[in-house]
Amino acid sequence: MIAFETQPQRVVNAVELRGIRKTYDQFVAVEHLYLNIREGSVYGLLGPNGAGKTSTIRMMIGITLPDDGNVRLFGEPFHRGQLRRIGYMPEERGLYKRMKVLDHLVLLGRLHNLSERDARARARKWCERLQISEWTYHKIEELSKGMQQKVQFIATLLHDPDLIIMDEPFSGLDPANAVMLKDVLVELKKAGKTILFSTHRMDAVERLCDSICLIDHGRAILEGDLKKIKASYGKNHVQIECDGDPYLERCPLVQSVNNYGNYVEVQLKPGADPQELLRVTADRVRISRFELLEPSLEEIFIDQVGRNA
C-alpha cells in the first residue's frame, strides 16, 4: 500500500540568523544577532549609521564570514549556490563606467548563472520597462545619474531573485526613481518575493515593511511584526490644530509638547487619558482637529535606545 504523505504547511524562513557575531579588532560590529525573515515578507533592518546593518547583510550572503553563529537561507545552511537566488544592491554601489549598458547587465547576469542569451533577453525586457532601451548600446558613463540608478536596479533584479536585499535603497535616488523603485518592489512582493530593506531612514520604509528589526551597536533591540510592535506602544501621541496656543506644557497629563506653528504635537504621560486632554484643551482654545496617533518608528527607536542605555 502506498502512503500519501501530506506536506505539512509550514512557514519557511528566507533568512535565519542564529547568534551571529562579527568583530573587527576590539570593535564589535554585530553581537549575537538572531533574526528570522519569513518568505514573502518585507523586512526592515533598521538602525542608525554604524549600527551593524551592512556587516549583518555581508555575513548573510557570504561576503564575510561570521566569527560565531550561523546563517541559514531558504531553510538550509548557507552555501554559495544559494547566491543565484539573491539580488543584492549594496549601499556602496557602482558599475564599470566604460562598459556598455547591455554588456554590463549580461556580465552580472552571467555571474548569477544565467545563460548569455537569457541574460540578454531579460536585460532588454527590463530596459524597455524602465524606459532606457535606447541607451543599451551606450557606455555607462554616458548615462545620467538617474539612468545609472535604473541600470543598477536591473542588475539587482535581472536573475529574478527570490530574496532581494537593498542596503539604503533610497539614498541618492531622485524622487521619480524612488517612486519607480517602490512600485517595482511592491509588485515583486505581490509575486511572493522576500524583500529586505536596510536603512537608517526609518520613515522611508515604515509603510512598506511587515516586520522589522531595530539594531543599535550591533545588537537587536526590538524585533517582530511591525503592527504588533506599534500596537503594544498604544496611541499616546496627539496632534491638535487650534486657534492660539493651548499652553499645555505644565498640564499634568503631558510628557512633552512640540509646537509646529500650524499644529501642536503632544506626547501623553503613560496611563494618561486622551479624553481628559481633549477636555482640558477645549476649555482653553477653539479646536479644529484633535487626532490620536501611533508613535513613529523613530520615536519607538529612540525610546528603546533610552531604555537599553
Added chain:
Amino acid sequence: MHNVWTLVKREYLERVRSRSFLIFTLLMPAVMAAIMIIPATLAQYNAGGEKKIVIVANDPKLASVVGHELGNAKTQAHGGELERQGAPNVYTIQVSTDTSDAERNRLGQQVSSGQISGFVWLTDDALARHAVVYSTKEAADFGQAHDLRNAITTGIARYHLSQKGMTGAEVDALLTPMRLDTVRIEKGREGASGAAVFLTAFAMVMLLYTVVLIYGMAVMRSVIEEKSNRILEVLLSSVTAKELLAGKIIGVGAVGLTQILVWVIFALIFSVPGLVATKSFLGELHIPMTAIAAFAVFFLLGYLLYSAMYAAIGAMVNTDQEAQQMQWPALIPLVLGVVLMNAVIQHPNSALAFWLSLVPFFAPILMLMRIVIEQPPLWQILLCLALIVATIYGLLSLASRIYRVGILMYGKRPSWPELRRWLRYAG
C-alpha cells in the same frame, strides 16, 4: 571556474578592444624601430670630417711614422668594433720638432682659432712617462681619441721594430690585431656568436621587464578603479574575492601575452631585411628554442609574482597617487633585477650569479639571462623554478587575504599593524 572564466573574458575583451591597447601595441614597435634605425642612419650622415693635426716630437722620424699610421686610420676601423660607428675621419698631418713652450702656446692659439683640429705632444719626455697629451677643442670625440691612441701605440712599435731591422711586411704582419670570435657551445655543437647571444638575452630580458612592469601596474590600477567605481560589493554578491583576483590576474596576463605575440609577429616581419644587414657583424642571429621556452616560462612566473604584489597594493590604497607612494615593494625588486643583470652577464658562472639568480624576485630576469647566455645545470634551473613557484603560492595567498579585506575598505590606507590584522581576519 565558470565565474573566473566570465571575469577573465570581461577583463580581456574590455582591454583588447580599448583604444589605448591598439595605440600602445602599434606605437611600441614604432618606437623600438626608431631607436634602432635613427642612430644608425644618423651615424651614416655624421661622416668624419677633415682633421688637421700637428704632431710635436723631438724625433721627426717617429712623428712621421705615427702620422702615417694616423693617415691610414680608416683602413684599420674594421667591422667588428661596435664603438667605432660611422664614416672614419680623414687626417692631414703636420710634423713639428719645436718643443718649446712658445710653440705650445702658438699651437694652442691655432686650435682656438680653428686653423688646426689639435696637436699631439709626443716629446721624449712624454714617451718616457707613457703619457701623451692631445690638445683639442673636440675633447669628447671618442672616435678621434680612439684613432690617435691606436696610431701612437702601433706607430711607436713600428718605428722601434723597423729600427731593429725588421722589414715593413714583417712589421705589418706582426702588428695586425688578432680577430677574436666568441662562439657558444650548445650540446657539443658550435652555435650562435657571442654578440648575437648577448643581444638576444638583452632583448628578451628587457621585454620581460617592460611587460611585467606594465601589466603588473595594470592589475593594480584596475583594482583601484574597481574600488573607486564602487562595483566590488556588487560583484561580491555573486563571486568570491579569490575568483575576482584570479579573473583579474589571468585576464590582464592574457592581454600581456597577446601584446607580446603581436610584437613578435611585427618583429619577424620587419626584421628580415634588418637581419641581412646585421648578419655581417653579428653572425647568424638565431634564437634557440630553449631560450624561447625559458622566456615563456619566466614571463608567466614573473608576471604572476609581481601582479600578485601589485593587486595587494591596489587593494590597500584608494587613489593612483597613493599607489605611487606604495608601489615600491613591487618596483624595487624588479628594477634591482635589471641592475644586477650586468654582474650576471659578465660572470654567468660565478657564485654571485648563482645565488642572485635563485632569489625568486630576481629569477625571472637573472635566471632567464643565464639560460640564454650559458646553460646552467638542470638542477639549478629546477631549484630556481621550485623556489619561484613556492614564492608565488605564498604571495598569492597573502595578496588574496589583503585583497579580500582591502576591497571593502574605503578611506584611510592601512598601517603596518593594521595590515597584519587584515591577514588574520577569518573572512
